[in-house]
Amino acid sequence: MEFKGRDIISIKDFSREEIDFVLKIAQAMEPVAAEGSDMLRGKILATLFFEPSTRTRLSFEAAMHKLGGSTIGFAEAEIASVKKGENIADTVRTVENYADVIAMRHPLEGAARLAAEFARVPIINGGSGAEEHPTQALLDLYTIMREKGKIDGLKIALVGDLRYGRTVHSLAYALSLYDIELYLVSPGSLKMRREVLRVIKEKIPVSERTNLEGIVSLVDVLYMTRIQKERFPDPAEYAKVRGSYKVDLNILREAKKDLIILHPLPRVDEIAAEVDNSSHARYFKQVWNGIVVRMALLALILDAVR
Amino acid sequence: MEFKGRDIISIKDFSREEIDFVLKIAQAMEPVAAEGSDMLRGKILATLFFEPSTRTRLSFEAAMHKLGGSTIGFAEAEIASVKKGENIADTVRTVENYADVIAMRHPLEGAARLAAEFARVPIINGGSGAEEHPTQALLDLYTIMREKGKIDGLKIALVGDLRYGRTVHSLAYALSLYDIELYLVSPGSLKMRREVLRVIKEKIPVSERTNLEGIVSLVDVLYMTRIQKERFPDPAEYAKVRGSYKVDLNILREAKKDLIILHPLPRVDEIAAEVDNSSHARYFKQVWNGIVVRMALLALILDAVR
Amino acid sequence: MEFKGRDIISIKDFSREEIDFVLKIAQAMEPVAAEGSDMLRGKILATLFFEPSTRTRLSFEAAMHKLGGSTIGFAEAEIASVKKGENIADTVRTVENYADVIAMRHPLEGAARLAAEFARVPIINGGSGAEEHPTQALLDLYTIMREKGKIDGLKIALVGDLRYGRTVHSLAYALSLYDIELYLVSPGSLKMRREVLRVIKEKIPVSERTNLEGIVSLVDVLYMTRIQKERFPDPAEYAKVRGSYKVDLNILREAKKDLIILHPLPRVDEIAAEVDNSSHARYFKQVWNGIVVRMALLALILDAVR
Numbered sequence: 001m002e003f004k005g006r007d008i009i010s011i012k013d014f015s016r017e018e019i020d021f022v023l024k025i026a027q028a029m030e031p032v033a034a035e036g037s038d039m040l041r042g043k044i045l046a047t048l049f050f051e052p053s054t055r056t057r058l059s060f061e062a063a064m065h066k067l068g069g070s071t072i073g074f075a076e077a078e079i080a081s082v083k084k085g086e087n088i089a090d091t092v093r094t095v096e097n098y099a100d101v102i103a104m105r106h107p108l109e110g111a112a113r114l115a116a117e118f119a120r121v122p123i124i125n126g127g128s129g130a131e132e133h134p135t136q137a138l139l140d141l142y143t144i145m146r147e148k149g150k151i152d153g154l155k156i157a158l159v160g161d162l163r164y165g166r167t168v169h170s171l172a173y174a175l176s177l178y179d180i181e182l183y184l185v186s187p188g189s190l191k192m193r194r195e196v197l198r199v200i201k202e203k204i205p206v207s208e209r210t211n212l213e214g215i216v217s218l219v220d221v222l223y224m225t226r227i228q229k230e231r232f233p234d235p236a237e238y239a240k241v242r243g244s245y246k247v248d249l250n251i252l253r254e255a256k257k258d259l260i261i262l263h264p265l266p267r268v269d270e271i272a273a274e275v276d277n278s279s280h281a282r283y284f285k286q287v288w289n290g291i292v293v294r295m296a297l298l299a300l301i302l303d304a305v306r
Numbered sequence: 307m308e309f310k311g312r313d314i315i316s317i318k319d320f321s322r323e324e325i326d327f328v329l330k331i332a333q334a335m336e337p338v339a340a341e342g343s344d345m346l347r348g349k350i351l352a353t354l355f356f357e358p359s360t361r362t363r364l365s366f367e368a369a370m371h372k373l374g375g376s377t378i379g380f381a382e383a384e385i386a387s388v389k390k391g392e393n394i395a396d397t398v399r400t401v402e403n404y405a406d407v408i409a410m411r412h413p414l415e416g417a418a419r420l421a422a423e424f425a426r427v428p429i430i431n432g433g434s435g436a437e438e439h440p441t442q443a444l445l446d447l448y449t450i451m452r453e454k455g456k457i458d459g460l461k462i463a464l465v466g467d468l469r470y471g472r473t474v475h476s477l478a479y480a481l482s483l484y485d486i487e488l489y490l491v492s493p494g495s496l497k498m499r500r501e502v503l504r505v506i507k508e509k510i511p512v513s514e515r516t517n518l519e520g521i522v523s524l525v526d527v528l529y530m531t532r533i534q535k536e537r538f539p540d541p542a543e544y545a546k547v548r549g550s551y552k553v554d555l556n557i558l559r560e561a562k563k564d565l566i567i568l569h570p571l572p573r574v575d576e577i578a579a580e581v582d583n584s585s586h587a588r589y590f591k592q593v594w595n596g597i598v599v600r601m602a603l604l605a606l607i608l609d610a611v612r
Numbered sequence: 613m614e615f616k617g618r619d620i621i622s623i624k625d626f627s628r629e630e631i632d633f634v635l636k637i638a639q640a641m642e643p644v645a646a647e648g649s650d651m652l653r654g655k656i657l658a659t660l661f662f663e664p665s666t667r668t669r670l671s672f673e674a675a676m677h678k679l680g681g682s683t684i685g686f687a688e689a690e691i692a693s694v695k696k697g698e699n700i701a702d703t704v705r706t707v708e709n710y711a712d713v714i715a716m717r718h719p720l721e722g723a724a725r726l727a728a729e730f731a732r733v734p735i736i737n738g739g740s741g742a743e744e745h746p747t748q749a750l751l752d753l754y755t756i757m758r759e760k761g762k763i764d765g766l767k768i769a770l771v772g773d774l775r776y777g778r779t780v781h782s783l784a785y786a787l788s789l790y791d792i793e794l795y796l797v798s799p800g801s802l803k804m805r806r807e808v809l810r811v812i813k814e815k816i817p818v819s820e821r822t823n824l825e826g827i828v829s830l831v832d833v834l835y836m837t838r839i840q841k842e843r844f845p846d847p848a849e850y851a852k853v854r855g856s857y858k859v860d861l862n863i864l865r866e867a868k869k870d871l872i873i874l875h876p877l878p879r880v881d882e883i884a885a886e887v888d889n890s891s892h893a894r895y896f897k898q899v900w901n902g903i904v905v906r907m908a909l910l911a912l913i914l915d916a917v918r
Binding site: 341342343360361364365367368371372374377381571572573579590593594596597 | 685
């Protein structure tokens with residue numbers, strides 16, 4: 001399997017074998033993440049965030065530092081040359097001179113793919129439009145693998161905004177490569193996109209619901225997402241949805257003992273604070289897992305591990 | 307004395323012995339600051355500045371680099387996930403996965419304390435609300451100690467906005483642990499907060515003035531602060547105060563020969579430019595001292611010195 | 613030739629011998645840029661960008677990282693203490709305590725010179741006002757030298773906004789130290805500033821044109837610049853100019869076979885995308901050259917090479 005110099009644009013570009021390989025390397029990175037290393041000493045990561053994302057940006061930067069490399073970049077489009085009217089192609093053909101690898105977030109779908117077509121250095125998609133967030137999907141899978149010991153055979157629910165949330169699209173594609181049962185729980189106006197549904201339904205059993213009831217007791221993994229007020233034209237509609245998708249200790253009484261709850265964060269109030277100390281919560285563990293997964297990708301792409 | 311893993315939230319959490327110990331380590335850091343070192347190689351400092359402060363942020367980052375460590379972070383709340391409605395508890399439980407120590411500035415009082423309650427990694431308060439700025443107090447004390455050879459026995463004046471300026475609150479608490487005489491000089495509307503006064507008056511002689519006259523000739527240390535226009539509803543009142551608290555060479559003719567003038571910076575016009583080259587000015591020396599004090603704290607907390 | 617501790621403020625401060633020396637060191641940096649090094653391990657570069665410039669800032673930061681050093685800084689004045697009313701003199705006297713060298717961009721002419729007068733550490737001007745951008749001029753010269761093997765004897769055209777574009781001012785001064793013929797092509801309202809013209813016309817033959825026709829076939833180097841809409845009170849005037857200064861494959865049919873096209877970037881549409889893959893394009897190569905030139909300057913100033 002060759003990762004050297006590879007672009008990471010879409011989870012759809014990955015085979016199951018490739019995902020499993022990345023997860024294996026990620027696990028090997030756990031002690032490296034704790035100790036630090038010189039694997040990428042002298043290498044530079046550019047983080048080009050045309051859209052702010054503290055979490056993803058800091059995760060990439062921490063991963064690079066833990067491998068002994070350096071980082072440069074910008075955190076929002078306003079301070080980029082974009083302001084002066086520069087297009088993505090020119091930006092990446094410039095920045096590729098400064099860096100050995102580029103992690104990029106952009107509000108437009110297709111932006112990362114376009115960048116990769118012009119860049120000589122590898123591009124890692126840190127989120128583009130509402131469509132793709134491949135490194136998030138990989139860390140989600142890594143978390144499930146680490147916590148459950150496997151992915152095959154699990155019942156997994158994705159809950160919340162399945163229409164605009166980019167993490168659930170990438171995750172759904174990735175999960176469809178495994179032998180799982182998928183439950184999609186969302187309000188009618190925020191249902192999973194058809195183009196995603198079409199693909200994953202050919203591979204795994206998928207059940208769509210508008211209601212969280214009955215799901216919590218059924219599944220092994222509950223993947224919650226943030227429901228944003230802006231998505232609802234009617235505030236009353238938002239209030240109703242918001243209330244009905246909230247996970248708290250009461251609702252968890254019916255859960256399997258070893259249910260794990262994930263969330264890409266930040267959350268607003270989909271998960272009550274009282275759940276944080278329960279045996280189910282894994283959403284902060286996910287954050288750590290994001291570091292080791294990104295370390296694995298950086299080390300693979302820059303040929304420091306094979 | 308144990309500093310490993312300790313949060314630095316308030317100067318009120320420090321005993322005199324602890325402060326003296328930090329100042330001793332800071333002095334030992336002087337050659338390290340000039341040479342650079344590998345003491346914290348592989349360690350990461352996150353600077354979370356929910357409120358901009360170039361000075362404090364760059365000082366922490368330079369201190370970390372001089373110890374061989376790396377930094378990640380953000381410089382203003384606008385580019386943080388705060389924008390998406392995330393609370394402090396979630397932010398620190400995220401960032402603690404990326405970093406070995408967090409330096410944080412926040413506009414709200416109590417923010418750093420709250421962060422420390424949730425974080426597994428140590429939190430250093432880089433300024434919270436109008437209340438606390440413990441690392442500034444430590445560097446102020448270090449400057450006095452280095453320049454005067456002692457703190458005990460000195461006459462010290464704090465001048466300007468003693469109500470809203472967070473540095474003077476932390477500094478007043480710290481000074482009250484020493485055997486000094488304190489003069490507080492401020493306009494009536496910007497007097498030292500009562501809760502501070504109550505505590506320090508039990509320990510040291512404190513004299514409140516509204517006028518700078520007679521003070522300059524009396525003291526060993528003149529600590530000036532910035533008076534911000536926004537604090538005055540009446541512009542005429544501001545203009546009057548602004549003029550009467552300005553230190554220039556003329557007013558310094560009555561000063562002791564070895565008077566030192568400090569200022570947390572930035573200044574507006576509390577200190578005339580002509581004073582910069584006088585034998586009294588130490589405010590730019592303070593900036594350097596901020597580096598070694600923060601190096602000492604980082605090295606102690608991360609167990610690189612004891 | 614002594615570069616240790618030297619400020620880099622204006623290209624006018626350089627003799628031809630000094631420029632040639634910097635270009636020679638830059639070339640020696642090519643393998644170092646590819647490999648990384650420890651030349652400046654323990655040293656800190658502060659990038660103070662009071663005006664955003666992703667390109668120049670990232671170039672300086674990448675250069676410093678490739679030499680093994682660290683960087684701190686800010687990317688726009690809004691997040692600097694400037695906001696609190698601090699002047700440049702105080703800012704540099706603060707930041708010199710954090711860093712071994714300062715690269716600075718400022719909207720006002722003379723800002724870098726002022727900073728250098730107050731700072732104890734060397735200042736590198738990363739662009740000040742519309743007047744100076746010495747490191748851009750050096751990388752432009754380096755590109756010409758590398759691509760043509762010489763500078764003397766060439767015919768060079770500067771095209772576009774010669775009035776407000778700071779790079780062309782610095783470049784024109786630098787080129788006047790060589791034995792070249794200079795063609796200045798601009799709309800009447802954007803002609804080269806008189807004070808520049810006066811100086812360079814004493815040294816080299818200069819020909820001013822308002823039309824690109826006839827020039828392309830004549831020259832060895834075509835240096836294009838961005839024409840900004842904001843410079844034109846009349847949109848119709850802008851539209852006309854914009855069209856007539858655009859370089860495409862059609863216009864290049866009359867070009868010398870070994871003509872090279874440079875551009876400081878970002879471009880808007882002065883150069884058609886179809887030109888990017890032609891044998892003439894060197895504007896992305898320039899970006900790489902910016903790294904090695906800035907590495908040379910940093911290493912010289914901080915006495916890591918001589």
